[in-house]
Amino acid sequence: MLTTVDLNPAKKVDLHWNDISMEQAWRQASPVVARLLEQTMAGMPLSAEEAVLLAQADGADLIAVLKTADDLRQQVAGDRITYVVNRNINFTNICIVGCRFCGFGRAPKAEGAYFLPLDEIVARAVQAQERGATELCIQGGLPRDMDGYHYRNILLAIKAELPDMHIHAFSPMEIIYGVEKTGLPLREYLLMLKEAGLGSIPGTAAEVLDNDIRRLLSQNKLKVHQWVEVIKTAHQVGIPTTSTLMYGHIEEPRHWIRHMLLLREIQAETGGFTEFVPLAFIYEKTRLFQSGKGRAGSSLREDLLVHALARLFFNGSIPNIQVSWVKLGFEVSIACLQAGGNDFGGTLMEESISKSAGATFGEYVSPEEFQAMIRNAGRVPAERTTTYKLRRVFSSRDSEAAIRVRPQPMPAGHRHYSGTGY
Numbered sequence: 001m002l003t004t005v006d007l008n009p010a011k012k013v014d015l016h017w018n019d020i021s022m023e024q025a026w027r028q029a030s031p032v033v034a035r036l037l038e039q040t041m042a043g044m045p046l047s048a049e050e051a052v053l054l055a056q057a058d059g060a061d062l063i064a065v066l067k068t069a070d071d072l073r074q075q076v077a078g079d080r081i082t083y084v085v086n087r088n089i090n091f092t093n094i095c096i097v098g099c100r101f102c103g104f105g106r107a108p109k110a111e112g113a114y115f116l117p118l119d120e121i122v123a124r125a126v127q128a129q130e131r132g133a134t135e136l137c138i139q140g141g142l143p144r145d146m147d148g149y150h151y152r153n154i155l156l157a158i159k160a161e162l163p164d165m166h167i168h169a170f171s172p173m174e175i176i177y178g179v180e181k182t183g184l185p186l187r188e189y190l191l192m193l194k195e196a197g198l199g200s201i202p203g204t205a206a207e208v209l210d211n212d213i214r215r216l217l218s219q220n221k222l223k224v225h226q227w228v229e230v231i232k233t234a235h236q237v238g239i240p241t242t243s244t245l246m247y248g249h250i251e252e253p254r255h256w257i258r259h260m261l262l263l264r265e266i267q268a269e270t271g272g273f274t275e276f277v278p279l280a281f282i283y284e285k286t287r288l289f290q291s292g293k294g295r296a297g298s299s300l301r302e303d304l305l306v307h308a309l310a311r312l313f314f315n316g317s318i319p320n321i322q323v324s325w326v327k328l329g330f331e332v333s334i335a336c337l338q339a340g341g342n343d344f345g346g347t348l349m350e351e352s353i354s355k356s357a358g359a360t361f362g363e364y365v366s367p368e369e370f371q372a373m374i375r376n377a378g379r380v381p382a383e384r385t386t387t388y389k390l391r392r393v394f395s396s397r398d399s400e401a402a403i404r405v406r407p408q409p410m411p412a413g414h415r416h417y418s419g420t421g422y
């Protein structure tokens with residue numbers, strides 16, 4: 001089991017939150033932090049001000065935050081670490097929006113621009129099912145001349161071949177684009193997609209739900225109220241969504257908390273979020289970083305804190321906290337799974353968005369590799385559906401423990417890679 005992480009290799013600060021009890025961690029923390037953590041474990045919701053205070057935690061306070069988040073995860077989600085066998089299909093990278101944090105979008109005639117025809121999307125979907133996938137995650141750029149019914153047509157084409165496949169598709173930005181293109185009311189548009197086979201919506205395009213930050217990230221991105229309207233309407237018509245936060249660029253911890261507060265309020269109203277996924281900013285190939293405006297991604301401390309704070313702040317209302325292995329790598333992902341996280345995300349099979357922005361952690365993890373990593377972390381692997389129904393719990397140690405996990409490229413020294421929010 002992972003017991004220590006070098007928070008800052010230059011200083012060799014080790015975090016031993018697995019080696020001590022929560023009560024010991026509280027005793028070593030400052031009284032105000034210990035009191036807030038104790039109240040959280042007693043079921044009292046953290047206020048935004050209290051959560052901002054916890055977001056400043058360092059040293060013994062930080063260890064107490066991480067340890068409490070891990071214990072709360074145990075209460076809410078148990079010992080299992082779940083994953084879904086899925087495939088990403090990013091059907092086009094042509095995009096008119098021009099987000100500064102994005103390394104994926106291209107002009108129509110730019111080198112590497114592509115738009116997959118429907119039969120290629122269906123072929124990839126069929127291949128995914130043959131390899132055991134239960135979910136397709138489909139998102140793309142926003143080409144200027146795209147038909148607003150194209151999203152529906154993708155669903156119909158896949159469902160004609162694979163009626164049982166769960167399709168998790170189209171960010172709120174894409175939904176708004178379809179609404180604008182077709183002129184249909186939002187509710188009607190979502191009902192049309194649901195009828196065509198849409199199972200759930202990724203809560204991407206959220207980045208940070210703060211219009212001042214969003215203006216700096218992308219002038220043309222949908223506004224906070226639009227993201228909220230799409231998400232709430234989806235929940236109201238029976239389409240669940242995920243929720244995300246992109247961190248490690250120009251935002252501050254108070255923005256994380258304001259963002260989480262809005263998500264918590266939506267969840268109290270609709271109950272439609274399946275999970276929360278912190279997305280570390282992948283900076284290398286983005287204009288935001290290259291223009292000197294965005295920082296070079298998140299620190300390890302921020303990665304751990306964001307996952308832990310999410311666990312504490314949602315306090316069971318959003319029961320699943322997912323790590324994004326594509327953005328964090330395996331080692332940091334496992335650390336975050338011991339600081340509040342309980343879900344490893346998907347096997348993916350292909351991933352273009354983070355890779356285009358500079359991520360180097362690969363595009364596919366086999367279910368056996370997930371199982372081996374989860375075992376090594378002392379937890380129980382379980383395959384789930386998109387909506388967190390368990391498909392198989394691997395309760396006995398059999399051959400998967402012997403599977404070797406591929407080494408991943410890890411930057412030397414302080415972790416300074418990050419990810420796009422889309």
Ligand code: SF4
Binds near residue numbers: 096099105422
């Ligand atoms: S993040 Fe999405 S909307 Fe923004 S430029 Fe990239 S592909 Fe386009």
